[in-house]
Amino acid sequence: MYLCYVDESGTPDIPGNTSHYVLAGLSIPVWHWRDAEAQIYTIKQRYSLQDGEIHSGWLTRKYIEQNKIPNFSRLDYSQRRYEVERYRKTDLLNLQKSHKHNLYKQTKKNYKHTENYIHLTYGERISFLEEIARIIGNWGFARLFAECVDKIHFDPKRIKQSVDEQAFEQIVSRFEQFLKSINTFGEQNTYGLLVHDNNETVAKKHTDLMKTFHTKGTLFTQVNYLIETPLFVSSELTSMVQLADVCAYALRRYLENKEERLFDHIFKRADRKGDVVVGVRHFTNSSCSCKICTSHRIK
Numbered sequence: 001m002y003l004c005y006v007d008e009s010g011t012p013d014i015p016g017n018t019s020h021y022v023l024a025g026l027s028i029p030v031w032h033w034r035d036a037e038a039q040i041y042t043i044k045q046r047y048s049l050q051d052g053e054i055h056s057g058w059l060t061r062k063y064i065e066q067n068k069i070p071n072f073s074r075l076d077y078s079q080r081r082y083e084v085e086r087y088r089k090t091d092l093l094n095l096q097k098s099h100k101h102n103l104y105k106q107t108k109k110n111y112k113h114t115e116n117y118i119h120l121t122y123g124e125r126i127s128f129l130e131e132i133a134r135i136i137g138n139w140g141f142a143r144l145f146a147e148c149v150d151k152i153h154f155d156p157k158r159i160k161q162s163v164d165e166q167a168f169e170q171i172v173s174r175f176e177q178f179l180k181s182i183n184t185f186g187e188q189n190t191y192g193l194l195v196h197d198n199n200e201t202v203a204k205k206h207t208d209l210m211k212t213f214h215t216k217g218t219l220f221t222q223v224n225y226l227i228e229t230p231l232f233v234s235s236e237l238t239s240m241v242q243l244a245d246v247c248a249y250a251l252r253r254y255l256e257n258k259e260e261r262l263f264d265h266i267f268k269r270a271d272r273k274g275d276v277v278v279g280v281r282h283f284t285n286s287s288c289s290c291k292i293c294t295s296h297r298i299k
């Protein structure tokens with residue numbers, strides 16, 4: 001049995017505030033689950049993040065208050081935490097007093113999302129993500145599936161699907177093809193299941209789509225080896241689904257900003273047929289020469 005952890009990066013809205021929308025699925029065989037989980041936990045422990053969720057978007061922000069605290073990087077973790085919390089409390093009190101309600105609400109929300117990471121400098125947070133990406137890259141048993149949509153080239157009227165529906169159909173089809181290919185020689189069938197980061201709007205949509213795929217197939221394939229509708233879990237509590245967040249984030253940052261630090265690790269796991277990447281696609285114009293498009297073409 002294979003589990004495929006799914007998460008997204010960027011917004012599917014057109015135009016939205018990102019040029020790309022990425023849906024990524026990281027598949028691992030269940031017999032590697034315990035080891036994989038333990039390895040991630042060890043890295044988290046080293047950065048004192050064992051209780052924290054890996055959320056790439058929040059981890060990679062610049063926390064300006066860290067720069068305002070003298071010698072921040074020389075303080076130990078608890079001193080850093082104390083200093084940042086003190087700064088944040090004062091800041092929130094001042095905003096409240098000045099009646100800037102919207103700014104107060106937004107700042108409070110930002111602080112909440114980043115509270116698990118404030119004891120780490122920017123450089124340490126990036127190193128943490130890099131270690132996670134490197135370990136995923138080394139997992140010979142893992143496979144990465146992803147649809148990366150460049151929304152400038154997406155015409156919903158012509159395609160008759162929304163960005164996120166197309167992405168989900170692609171992930172399902174490629175994961176199914178992968179399961180089909182490993183089932184060719186086996187005596188007993190191996191099945192796959194999608195595990196998705198919980199999000200109410202996505203949950204309903206993907207469940208309905210999956211039911212349709214079970215009866216009618218996708219545009220590309222019958223669905224025989226993927227079972228059930230996706231299971232939805234809380235990413236705060238389930239470490240492995242956080243890895244899908246790292247993969248989706250790394251793909252989007254590579255395509256939008258040419259950042260390769262995380263991408264080069266996780267892209268090693270893209271499902272391949274021989275030398276050709278079949279698991280990850282960049283939906284854009286045909287002249288794109290990014291690493292995904294070049295390795296997607298048959299040479």
Ligand SMILES: [Zn+2]
Binds near residue numbers: 282289290293
């Ligand atoms: Zn490309």
